[in-house]
Amino acid sequence: MTRSGLRGREAELEELEALIASVAHTGSGGLVLIQGEPGIGKTTLLSEVVARAATAGFSVALGKADELHHIVPLSSLTACILHGDQPLLSGDAFVDLPRKHDQRIWLVERLAEAIENRAGSMPVLIALDDVQWADPLSRFALKQLPTRLRTSPVLWMLTARREPAGPADEVVAASIGNLRTVTVPLGPLSGAAIDQLAGDELGAAVDGQVRDLLDGAGGNPFLAVEMLAGVRTTPDGLVPEGLVVGVRGRLRSLQPRTLRFLQMGAVLGRRFGFQDAAALCGQSTATLIAALEEAVRAGLLDDDGDHLVFRHDLLRQAVYADIPPSARKALHRDAARRLVSAGHQPIDVVPHILRGALPRDEEAVALLRRAADDVLPVTPGLAADLMTRALELVPSAQPLTFAVGEQAILCLTRAGRNREALSAGDRLLACRPPLETFSRLQAALGETLWNMDLTDELRRRAETALTIGGAAPEIEARLAALRALALSRDNDLVAAREAGEAALRTATAAGDRESRLLALFGLGEIAQNAGENAVALERFDALSAVDPAFLPEEIVAHQHVDDFESSERLLLRATDNARAMRQAMMLWAQGGHDLGLGHLDDADAGFATMERLEDDVQVPVQQVNARVIRSTIALLRGDRTAARQHLAAAQQRLAAKPTPGNTAAVRFLEAVHAEADGDIGLAVDKVRQVQLEGSFMRWRLLRTRVDCAIRIALRGADRTLAEDLAAQAEAHAERNPAVPTALGIAAQSLGLVKNDLGMLEHSVELLKASPRPLVRATAYADLGQALLTAGRRPEAVAALTHARGMFAASGAHAAVAHVQRDLDGAGNGGRRAATPDRPVQGWEALTASEKRIAHLVAEGHTNRSAAELLVVSPHTINTHLTSVFHKLSVNSRVQLANLVTALPDC
Missing domain, CATH: 1.10.8 (Helicase, Ruva Protein; domain 3)
Known part of the structure; x- marks a missing residue:
């Protein structure tokens, strides 16, 4: 490193050195983007800063993205974290990933844990040069990791060319507001x-x-x-003027063999293997040693012992630009063949395929298909792009076309691009494929149509394909299972169950795992929609035994039968096998667990984290329902502003995904808000709309909220609606005779409608066996009000006091205040339980969960170890910590530990 490389950059270097010192001193993270035109000195400045950080005691990781490897998953960050004297992760950390579901979230968390562990003993600098060429998975990770690790001494330093709305700007935008971000623009040097x-x-x-x-x-x-x-x-x-012309001048003095060798290297990329370039030249390595030596002497190449590297990418581009365009295309095709024959992975040669493939190039199509299959678990969007390109290359209406199209549908659907998948499938179907192929394509479109909530269309297509016949046994089994799944949204659930059972028998006979999964999932959905929770649990238990990724469905099913002990046990098991899990759905299950047990703070953080993860992977599934629940939690806490914000967000997301379930959930939330606002007429209308959405929605939506709907109906003098809701609760209890919550709510509902004090007392007795404190508290509150009306004041005070205590323990401050008003009316004001408003800043602003996590972090726990102790996701710990840092105005774990240690009770 010579001083000449830093001429005119003294001010920038001083700024970056100050940031290094700040990260080391404060223990908080930061992100730097060094930006400028090619050749302006970004790499030189970055290298100098990395060297100085190493001298200052940082664990440093330096990598460089490559233009011709910009699609290989994690290749850019791998250059940083898997290489060097002290790699952050071993090279086998990401092998054998489950292929059925998106693994991006798991990978990012795995990276975060490794970096966090290293940062626990020394500050860390992760530097990546030329981010504009970073691969999609590395870009995804870079948008998550700086914020995820903001509480640790981790400094991210990136360089990039100036590109409006380019990858570097996306990374910076994701971090702004979450940690310190600095952009260092490099302009021309002074004279x-x-x-x-x-x-x-x-x-x-x-x-x-x-x-x-x-x-x-x-x-x-x-x-x-x-x-x-x-x-x-x-x-x-x-x-001569211009770099290309200038390089030509330097190349003119080289031997022809050396020039050709450099051109082959330029085709392969900035960093390439000597043997690969020799093979592309059609010569042995021995005959090209002289050419290599001349290129190194001319200052065009560096030799690091493993690879040859153009000294600057501008040099490579200048050499590359001197190759005629038609020759470049042919050379890229040749490079792809030779690299594959040399043992390179398909994804490594895809850049050459994309530059050199011609229509009807079946060899290129085969490589694109293999590459798409390899990257699907970690970059489904890239897999979809590769298959779209493969579909463009194959001739139309040929057997290969339909095979490629089926794979393209799968990849597009996995990437959340359902409309593109359906359009591609319909174009292929319009080509009148053979009957067996027709059935395969319709089966492939099944998940697409389910994701789009086009259940009537899914049923029609499955039935059409089954009627036409000609399908292979496993495809016929999948179509039958898809038909049953579509019928789960129909009003005739008896017929749906019969179809599901028949589909399961067909799948078992065919020995097809995929159709068995579909049939079990469909039967679980049918049972849930029929309100038969024990049957649903049986189905989802069998489903997760076949594929552990469906464990969230089993966990939720346990919650519906009041088995929270098994729910917690399975959540712990999921933590041990996180790579097999669907992370967002697991957070949904965790949120339901916390909500059921009255842990409102944890539930809110869990659902907020789930929504963020769904945003990250751009596959929204439960966002509407999550916002509905978070709005309900905010109302229970007494935060009307947050409740309205969540309602607005739910309404906005409903417009994008207006499924029956989403519609009913939002309508009921609107009813609750209307009642809180005093518009009881509107509230009753909204509840009535929910009841008309379809019979199955009654069980799924109101299994624990039917009492609230009945109160709204009674306040609005709609006794018919109230009686209908009470009958619904009674029918649900009959379907679930072993579930205390269902039995207790049925008795509570009947007591409210009939104004039956004895039935309300019975409901409280039944709910003593329920693990849901908020349900018990509501029943006690209803009983207390009825006892007051009956003039039985001492018993009323006892019941209301019970209700107040349970609401208070859950942090349901608005419910506490409501019960307290009843207690005041009973003349119990002297024993009033004060529920002061929580401040917005300082230690007392923290929720109980946030305080627990603050203590654990102050003791030295990582996100992972804290999550294991509290039986939550590390993602949820990060959500809590972000809130803790904001409320306490601290920026690092060190500052948090100092603050906690100074507290009087520590």
């Missing part, structure tokens, strides 16, 4: 700095002729150095 640079290179004072020549560099240090190299090597001292 004085260029003169110093020239003196360094030439070893003499710069004369007027050289200074005039250097004006053509425009203050770009790389171009200036290249011109100075020309001054040293060109006899007449003249340097």
Whole structure:
């Protein structure tokens, strides 16, 4: 590292050194983007900063993205974290990933844990050069990790060319507001700095002729150095204008064999293997040693012992630009073949395929298909892009076309691009494929149509394909299972169950795992929609035994039968096998667990985290329902502002995904808000709409909220609606005779409708066996009000006091205040339980969960170890910690530990 590379960058270097010192001192994270045109000195400055950070005691990781490897998953970050003297992860950390579901979230968390562990003993600097060429998975990780690790001494340092709305800007935008972000723009060097640079290179004072020549560099240090190299090597001292022309001048003196060798290297990329370039030249490595030596002497290549590297990518681009376009295309096709024959993975050669493939190139199509299959678990969007390109290359209406199309449908659907998948499938079906192929394509579109909630269309297509016949046994089994799944949204659930059972028998006979999963999932959905929770649990238990990724469905099914002990046990098991889980759905299950047990703070954080993860992977599934629940939680807490914000968000997301379930959930939430606002007429209308959405929605939506709907109906003097709701609760209890919550709510509902004090007392007795404190508290509150009306004041006070205590323990402050008003009315004001408003800043602003996590982090726990102790997701811990840092105005774990240690009770 010479000083010449830093001429004119003293101010920038000082700013970056100060940031390094700040991260080391405060223990908080940061992100830097060094931005500028090619050759402006970004790499040189980055290398110097990395060296100084290492001297300052940082664990450093330095990597560089490559233009011709910009699609290989995690290749950019891998250069940082898996290489070097002290790699953050071992090279086998990401092997054998489950292929059925998206693994991006798991991968990012695995990276975060490794970096966090290293940062626990020393500050960490992760530097990545040329982020504009980072692969999609690395870009995804870079948008998550800086924020995820903001509480640790981790400094991210990136360089990129100036590109409006490019990858680098996306990374910075994701971090702004969450941690300290700094952009360092590098402009042209001053004339004085260029003169110093020239003196360094030439070893003499710069004369007027050289200074005039250097004006053509425009203050770009790389171009200036290249011109100075020309001054040293060109006899007449003249340097042609433009880098490409200048490089041509330098190449002109090279042997033809050396020039061809460099061109083959330029096709392969900035970093390439000697053997690969020799093979592309059609010569042995022995015959090209002289060419290699000449290229290194000319300052065009560096040799690190494992690979050859163009000294700057601008040099590679200049050599590459001198190859005729038609020759480039042919060379890329040849490079793809030779790299595959040399043992490279398909994804490694895809950049060459994309540049060199011609229509009807079946070899290229085969490689694209293999590459798409390899990357599907970690970059489904890339897999979809590759298959879309493969579909463009194959001839239409040929057997290969339909096979490629089926794979394209799968990849597009997995990437959440359902409309594209359906369009591609319909185009293929319009080509009148053979009957067996027709059935395969319709089966492939099943998940697409389910995701789009086009259940009537799914049923029609499945039935059409089954009627036409000609399908292979496993495809016929899948179609039958898809038909049953579509029928789960129909009003005739008896027929749906019969179809599901028949589909399961067909799947078992066919020995097809996929159709068995579909049939079990459909039967679980049918049972849930029929309100038969024990049957649903049986189905989802069998489903998760076949595929552990469906464990969230089993966990939720346990919650519906009041088995929270098994729910917690399975949540712990999921933590041990996180890579097999669907992370967002697991958070949904965790949120339901916390909500059921009255842990409102944990539930709210869990659902917020789930929504963020769904946003990250751009596959929204439960966002509407999550916002509905969070709005309900906010109402229970007494935060009307947050409740309205969540309602607005739910309404907005409903417009994008207006499924029957989403519609009913939002309508009921609107009813609750209308009642809180005093518009009881509107509230009753909304509840009535929910009841009309379809019979199955009654069981799924109101299994624990039917009492609330009945109160709204009674307040609105709609006794018919109230009686209908009570009958619904009674029918649900009959379907679930072993579930205390169902039995207790049925009795509570009947007591409310009939104004039956004895039935309300019975409901409280039944609910003593329920693990749901908020349900018990509501029943006690209803009983207390009825006892007050009956003039039984002492018993009323006892019941209301019970209700108040349970609401308070859950943090349901609005419910506490409501019960307290009843207690005041009973003359119990002297024993009033104060529920002061929680401050917005400071230690007392923290929720109980946030305080627990703050103590654990202060004791030295990582997100992972804290999550294991509290039986929550590390993602949820991060959500809590972000809130803790904001409320306490701290920026690092060190500052948090100091603050907690100074508390009087510590």
